[in-house]
Amino acid sequence: MKNIIDQIKVVEGSLNSAVPEGRIQDVWDNHRFNMKLVNPANKRKFNVIVVGSGLAGGAAAATMGELGYNVQCFFYQDSARRAHSVAAQGGINAAKNYQNDGDSIFRLFYDTVKGGDYRSREANVYRLAQVSNNIIDQCVAQGVPFAREYGGALDNRSFGGAQVSRTFYARGQTGQQLLLGAYQALSRQAAAGSVKLYPRTEMLDLIVINGQARGIVTRNMVTGEIKSYLADAVVLATGGYGNLYYLSTNAMGCNVTASWRAYKRGAFFANPCYVQIHPTCIPPAGEHQSKLTLMSESLRNDGRIWVPRNPNDTRKANDIPEAERYYYLEEKYPSFGNLVPRDVASRNAKTVVDEGHGVGELKNGVYLDFAESIGRLGAHIIKERYGNLFDMYTSITGEDPYKVPMRIYPAIHYTMGGTWVDYNLQTTIPGLFSIGEANFSDHGANRLGASALMQGLADGYFVIPYTMGNYLAQAKSEKVDTNHPAVREAEAGVNERMKKLLSINGKRSVSSFHRELGRVIWDNVGMARTDAGLRTALKRIPEIRAEFWENVRVPGSADDLNQSLEMAGRVVDFLEFGEVMALDALHRAESCGGHFREESQTEEGEALRDDENFAYTAAWEYAGEGKMPILNKEPLTFEYVKLTQRSYK
Numbered sequence: 001m002k003n004i005i006d007q008i009k010v011v012e013g014s015l016n017s018a019v020p021e022g023r024i025q026d027v028w029d030n031h032r033f034n035m036k037l038v039n040p041a042n043k044r045k046f047n048v049i050v051v052g053s054g055l056a057g058g059a060a061a062a063t064m065g066e067l068g069y070n071v072q073c074f075f076y077q078d079s080a081r082r083a084h085s086v087a088a089q090g091g092i093n094a095a096k097n098y099q100n101d102g103d104s105i106f107r108l109f110y111d112t113v114k115g116g117d118y119r120s121r122e123a124n125v126y127r128l129a130q131v132s133n134n135i136i137d138q139c140v141a142q143g144v145p146f147a148r149e150y151g152g153a154l155d156n157r158s159f160g161g162a163q164v165s166r167t168f169y170a171r172g173q174t175g176q177q178l179l180l181g182a183y184q185a186l187s188r189q190a191a192a193g194s195v196k197l198y199p200r201t202e203m204l205d206l207i208v209i210n211g212q213a214r215g216i217v218t219r220n221m222v223t224g225e226i227k228s229y230l231a232d233a234v235v236l237a238t239g240g241y242g243n244l245y246y247l248s249t250n251a252m253g254c255n256v257t258a259s260w261r262a263y264k265r266g267a268f269f270a271n272p273c274y275v276q277i278h279p280t281c282i283p284p285a286g287e288h289q290s291k292l293t294l295m296s297e298s299l300r301n302d303g304r305i306w307v308p309r310n311p312n313d314t315r316k317a318n319d320i321p322e323a324e325r326y327y328y329l330e331e332k333y334p335s336f337g338n339l340v341p342r343d344v345a346s347r348n349a350k351t352v353v354d355e356g357h358g359v360g361e362l363k364n365g366v367y368l369d370f371a372e373s374i375g376r377l378g379a380h381i382i383k384e385r386y387g388n389l390f391d392m393y394t395s396i397t398g399e400d401p402y403k404v405p406m407r408i409y410p411a412i413h414y415t416m417g418g419t420w421v422d423y424n425l426q427t428t429i430p431g432l433f434s435i436g437e438a439n440f441s442d443h444g445a446n447r448l449g450a451s452a453l454m455q456g457l458a459d460g461y462f463v464i465p466y467t468m469g470n471y472l473a474q475a476k477s478e479k480v481d482t483n484h485p486a487v488r489e490a491e492a493g494v495n496e497r498m499k500k501l502l503s504i505n506g507k508r509s510v511s512s513f514h515r516e517l518g519r520v521i522w523d524n525v526g527m528a529r530t531d532a533g534l535r536t537a538l539k540r541i542p543e544i545r546a547e548f549w550e551n552v553r554v555p556g557s558a559d560d561l562n563q564s565l566e567m568a569g570r571v572v573d574f575l576e577f578g579e580v581m582a583l584d585a586l587h588r589a590e591s592c593g594g595h596f597r598e599e600s601q602t603e604e605g606e607a608l609r610d611d612e613n614f615a616y617t618a619a620w621e622y623a624g625e626g627k628m629p630i631l632n633k634e635p636l637t638f639e640y641v642k643l644t645q646r647s648y649k
Helices: 024-034 055-067 105-115 122-142 174-192 257-263 297-301 328-332 342-357 371-377 379-397 452-474 485-503 510-524 531-551 563-587
Strands: 010-012 047-051 070-074 195-198 201-209 212-220 226-230 233-236 275-281 304-308 366-369 406-415 432-434 616-621 630-635
Touching: 024 122, 047 055, 047 212, 055 070, 055 174, 055 195, 055 452, 070 201, 105 122, 122 174, 122 452, 174 195, 174 452, 201 226, 201 257, 201 485, 212 233, 212 485, 226 485, 233 257, 233 452, 257 432, 257 563, 275 297, 275 342, 297 379, 304 328, 304 342, 328 342, 342 366, 342 406, 371 379, 432 452, 485 563, 510 531, 510 563, 531 563, 563 616
Parallel strands: 010 630, 047 070, 047 233, 070 195, 233 432
Antiparallel strands: 201 212, 212 226, 275 406, 304 366, 366 406, 616 630
């Protein structure tokens, strides 16, 4: 294990980002004009598979269906409107500058690159900022009920990492309302016959024929039927891998399976160690919890974060006088205060809790206090802005945040790593595209709040419809059917894996292995990472995986509804993926954004990048079972945003 880094084969120059030449302000417009087109009569000759029905997948399927393609949309929920995008709360960014406070497309681009600690591709981020304004127009036209000011204009609020108000919102339900907008567009195309929906259907493998992605192998989660579907291109819109940690803000069904199976078919996986640790989650209440709940970052607009200034203070929050309260973010970062980026807020919360200032029965949280805002604005204004969030907090904790401060602590929330894609959102497998949280493209080492919804809808509505046409207009794909050897081989692999899982008949449940893996990952590849801790994780994960294959118990059969079997397949992939994630974190011996190596920090405890050695995207290539993955480097160049040490003071 000592020389594991020396065992990694590194490949330079293998990745083509396909970013066109020219001024960054003109690149996307020029590229759209220069792309090949498919004429309307020919579009209906092409079949496209979209896996996932969230904001990215739903928007992509609806838009391509309306363009005239034949689209098949697969998702494991019972309804497309139950995709995990529904859980996003606080808002969606756009550079409209409605507040006339100095915002612009360039400023949104700049804030996003800086917020990601200079580890993202400039051209992709600029395009994201460009199309952000179109997203708001699109959603307003769909009837999304964004909050409005008294005069009827759309309202905005602030989010971490920015000094302007650019976040559009619908109380604390923004993701739900945006998803309903995409869902109605998707439903319209389903009714028109251009999109066919496949609910309760899980992708279990990717079909690659002659080097091109041509379909997927699926399992009907109700009947157990294994079936393959073929198309001219495949789009992955399957979200992130935060549930690797077991305790996260993600829905329990969120998984890495689709992206991981694509990785094992040749799609590179980029920056897996970059994960979003959200600073405002309800702390765990005990050892047997399986899910954490997010309190929107928007709450930091009106809530003040503090802990008792004296360690091990056991008094109730309202009994601690103002002079004995430590508003640590306001003191350390006077310029941004409570609105520092998520990674900065999270690390500081961990620091004060580790130093003994934690609050609550388990001393595992910090306070988010609304007393000052309620006194200044009135409880009715706070209720208008955050009422559903306050109600949710009360129902979970039994505490009234109008009267006592909320208790919050960081938790795994979003993942910036994902399938590597070029400027066209195409992976290293021709014909396989990856959009939304499933790819790595826009957020670098830390995602700014309210940018997840922005990326999902940008990719789905305004990028993939163009780049898909460009691919299909040039792809020369042979006609294939489900009798093709590649299809049969993929199906056989899926069946064999399920048969093996059901045959072990051990003594431990799937969830017990998932919980054990999650603890190893959280302890060693969580908010703070060390060389020793990462090596510990790389030692433990294969041991857990080996025991899993010897001692897991998966009851039931493969021929009907079997949620234990579903979860077992997902945990198997987590057990493999977690090792690559820890390896990525070990190799990146710098701190950047959410990836904080304790050996690499400034004197003030901030993340210290190493631009000379790590200004690149790490894209991992599958080398075969039991073999060390290959590291492919995509150099990152910064022509428009100067590389500097981040400061929010």
